[in-house]
Amino acid sequence: MIHNRITLFRTERGMTRKALAELVDVNPQTIGFLERGDYSPSVELALRLARVFGVPVDVLFSLDPFPSLADQIGSVAPSRPEV
Amino acid sequence: MSPYAHAARPYRQTPRWAVRFLSVLSIGGFWSWFLLKFLLPSPSGVLEMMVGLLALVAFGSTIPLMLSTYAFRANAPDEQIDERERAERYRAYYWTLLYLLTGVLIAFIPVDAKRFAPLLSMAVVSNLLQVLFLTTLALPTAILAWRDRTTSDEE
Numbered sequence: 171m172i173h174n175r176i177t178l179f180r181t182e183r184g185m186t187r188k189a190l191a192e193l194v195d196v197n198p199q200t201i202g203f204l205e206r207g208d209y210s211p212s213v214e215l216a217l218r219l220a221r222v223f224g225v226p227v228d229v230l231f232s233l234d235p236f237p238s239l240a241d242q243i244g245s246v247a248p249s250r251p252e253v
Numbered sequence: 254m255s256p257y258a259h260a261a262r263p264y265r266q267t268p269r270w271a272v273r274f275l276s277v278l279s280i281g282g283f284w285s286w287f288l289l290k291f292l293l294p295s296p297s298g299v300l301e302m303m304v305g306l307l308a309l310v311a312f313g314s315t316i317p318l319m320l321s322t323y324a325f326r327a328n329a330p331d332e333q334i335d336e337r338e339r340a341e342r343y344r345a346y347y348w349t350l351l352y353l354l355t356g357v358l359i360a361f362i363p364v365d366a367k368r369f370a371p372l373l374s375m376a377v378v379s380n381l382l383q384v385l386f387l388t389t390l391a392l393p394t395a396i397l398a399w400r401d402r403t404t405s406d407e408e
């Protein structure tokens with residue numbers, strides 16, 4: 171299974187699935203399938219998606235699960251003193 | 254995918270529940286017609302007429318089924334659909350081929366095995382092949398509809 175961060179990058183840019191689908195020349199349902207992990211993209215589609223977001227393809231896709239964003243933010247945020 | 258592929262698509266997607274329902278009526282209807290006709294004692298009567306109506310219902314539901322967007326995806330040129338839809342279509346046709354080969358093999362067993370001749374006449378084999386032909390036309394569309402996992406917000 172290929173893990174991806176398409177939803178994260180898409181929502182950060184305020185993009186709908188339809189808008190992203192038009193940029194990479196697929197149907198909007200396919201974006202949904204990709205985001206849920208129900209479909210693994212071809213190399214060409216993965217590269218097109220990475221180009222749209224302006225990131226390397228291995229930032230967008232991975233064979234291993236991506237670490238939780240909440241955990242990553244929590245680990246770098248300065249700890250607040252307890253009241 | 255062709256830049257015009259989006260424009261070529263039907264404006265409104267056929268509801269998945271409708272295509273699934275039609276596929277049950279069509280494929281289930283044809284097979285029910287075959288099995289009931291096989292079991293009927295005589296070719297005439299009220300019961301036989303009702304079985305004949307079942308075949309008409311199956312035919313009648315096959316037509317809208319073949320006009321649905323799922324049928325479009327099953328039969329469209331490669332340029333009109335994207336890679337995911339092509340992969341789903343190849344999978345649907347693979348399973349349809351397995352179904353057809355299995356059915357044809359079963360249909361030809363009585364032709365060669367004389368011990369089955371009293372039970373399975375050539376008329377029965379002919380009906381079986383007709384049902385196989387008609388259901389094979391509808392099966393790829395049905396498989397695409399039943400395997401579709403599109404969520405409601407994507408439709």
